[in-house]
Amino acid sequence: MHDIRSIRENPAAFDAALARRGLDPASGEIVALDEKRRAIATELQQGQARRNEASKAIGQAMANKDGELAQQIKMEVAALKERLPDLEAQEKETGEALDGILAAIPNLPAADVPEGEDEAGNVEVSRWGTARAFDFTPQDHADFGPALGLDFEGGAALSGARFTALRGQMARLHRALAQYMLDRQSGENGYEEVNPPLLVRDAALYGTGQLPKFKDDLFQTARTNVLGTALQTMRNVEVNSTEWALAAQDALAADENAAARLWLIPTAEVSLTNLVANQIVPEPTLPLRFTALTPCFRSEAGAAGRDTRGYIRQHQFEKVELVAICRPEESEAEHERMCAAAEGVLQALGLPYRKMLLCTGDMGFSARKTFDLEVWLPSQNTFREISSVSNCGDFQARRMNARYKPEGEKQTRFLHTLNGSGLAVGRTLVAVLENYQNADGSVTVPEALAPYMGGISKLEPR
Known part of the structure; x- marks a missing residue:
């Protein structure tokens, strides 16, 4: 993985190192995506901070018996509650896209590595x-x-x-x-x-x-879940144990590694x-x-x-x-x-x-x-x-x-x-x-x- 800060601060050097690897420049796309991600993150942080401040302000307005102000702030909080999940999704999507690009780029060669195609x-x-x-x-x-x-x-x-x-x-x-x-x-x-x-x-x-x-x-392989196999066996032989089967099914659903790829x-x-x-x-x-x-x-x-x-x-x-x-x-x-x-x-x-x-x-x-x-x-x-x-x-x-x-x-x-x-x-x-x-x-x-x-x-x- 590459240091996004280094790319941001010196994109020309990053592209020059990629060129030594025989790759096209990539800093422009990376920096643009990084700026978008950071802008979304900033808006999200500001929105979260404002939501917290507004929630406190509602209590103060109610204490002062200012119902109109309290209602206005409630409407603002409601709007923020609708907006923030969308920002969170955008931040996640943009971050994953950026990570995907960075993960696909090979390491940069050391200065004393000779240039060559093969x-x-x-x-x-x-x-x-x-x-x-x-x-x-x-x-x-x-x-x-x-x-x-x-x-x-x-x-x-x-x-x-x-x-x-x-x-x-x-x-x-x-x-x-x-x-x-x-x-x-x-x-x-x-x-x-x-x-x-x-x-x-x-x-x-x-x-x-x-x-x-x-x-x-x-x-690639997949890990077999013993509990799931046992449950299927019970079904095949028509074992009459409803309580056990239901408990096993719940445990199987809760097992995040039931079909883990290895x-x-x-x-x-x-x-x-x-x-x-x-x-x-x-x-x-x-x-x-x-x-x-x-x-x-x-x-x-x-x-x-x-x-x-x-x-x-x-x-x-x-x-x-x-x-x-x-x-x-x-x-x-x-x-x-x-x-x-x-x-x-x-x-x-x-x-x-x-x-x-x-x-x-x-x-x-x-x-x-x-x-x-x-x-x-x-x-x-x-x-x-x-x-x-x-x-x-x-x-x-x-x-x-x-x-x-x-x-x-x-x-x-x-x-x-x-x-x-x-x-x-x-x-x-x-x-x-x-x-x-x-x-x-x-x-x-x-x-x-x-x-x-x-x-x-x-x-x-x-």
């Missing part, structure tokens, strides 16, 4: 590692993976395309990667481990920026960041650093036709997420720290990668600055994204109303939020398979994972 405008910051020189032609993981336990057919039979079952030694390697990453981030890097909910309400996804713009990329998280960023939603976080506790290993669910509506083969782009996958909540002056340093935490996993696994600074046209909706880590995949002879680490500034905090109160100050300030993958488990699995593959179809297990593999040092074809 990934071609991204800038390479650094590289680590050297690509392995194979004495045979390296294969795509989708070709040799099934013999090691990547069951594409079984997963698709169960759930459809882009669902995969991992079996035997492949499942063990996947679990080893996930546990290693989680241990490293919660131990060496000091992120607090969290086991968060996988189902969240609309407000949580709105807070981190997935709603309303990206709802088609999410999986969403499967696309990333643990949603759950972890919203842990501070609608809170004033005590300043001495900052920065907060969270990590979680969770399944993630994405419909990939915006990625049709991309990576349909193999294990790179799935509807269900696991990821170790990193989230930081901090003071505004700390966020740049926290961004570099988080990126280093993700890089450390790749380095420990011996996987060559490069660090990219994303351009304005390739950044995510909520980000003001993003680094992507791209791992080397021998079969494609190129780097592919394995982690995205973003500084969101106060963009998400404003949507979530997450604040802190600096010591010695009366007013609260919005926090800064950051998130990143530390790492995506499935894509790291692919990188390990391809970079550690052998000519006979086996895969050597990286030394860093040895303590998690139960003595398995190599995945062997079945």
Whole structure:
């Protein structure tokens, strides 16, 4: 969410930042709607104040036995009672329209973010590692993976395309990667481990920026009301308990969450960041650093036709997420720290990668600055994204109303939020398979994972 006061005070700067994102100017419409909303709010406040004053004046007029004046004031109050509900409705409607426009506009890019239309405008910051020189032609993981336990057919039979079952030694390697990453981030890097909910309400996804713009990329469900189900069952079997049925019906009608819409998280960023939603976080506790290993669910509506083969782009996958909540002056340093935490996993696994600074046209909706880590995949002879680490500034905090109160100050300030993958488990699995593959179809297990593999040092074809 954007600061309406900032837009009001400097509309040209706001439009210039939108232009860097490739978007048309929007300050004119926003400021006009804001002025209308404020004018209505002022009239409403004045009307409410006058209604209160007039109500007292009626009593005074009656006490003075001035019936004519009392009648005039009563007529004024009656008119106000008719007018005020209309003003309240107008204020609500205008406020919702303004919020809707602001909610659909992405975060503004930081000053040092390069301009560009798409990934071609991204800038390479650094590289680590050297690509392995194979004495045979390296294969795509989708070709040799099934013999090691990547069951594409079984997963698709169960759930459809882009669902995969991992079996035997492949499942063990996947679990080893996930546990290693989680241990490293919660131990060496000091992120607090969290086991968060996988189902969240609309407000949580709105807070981190997935709603309303990206709802088609999410999986939605609805919570079944047990009471309602029980009531329907009673009706079906003709149970004769009228009093119970009526009481249950009343309770069901009073339950605001009877058919609450819930969403499967696309990333643990949603759950972890919203842990501070609608809170004033005590300043001495900052920065907060969270990590979680969770399944993630994405419909990939915006990625049709991309990576349909193999294990790179799935509807269900696991990821170790990193989230930081901090003071505004700390966020740049926290961004570099988080990126280093993700890089450390790749380095420990011996996987060559490069660090990219994303351009304005390739950044995510909520980000003001993003680094992507791209791992080397021998079969494609190129780097592919394995982690995205973003500084969101106060963009998400404003949507979530997450604040802190600096010591010695009366007013609260919005926090800064950051998130990143530390790492995506499935894509790291692919990188390990391809970079550690052998000519006979086996895969050597990286030394860093040895303590998690139960003595398995190599995945062997079945």
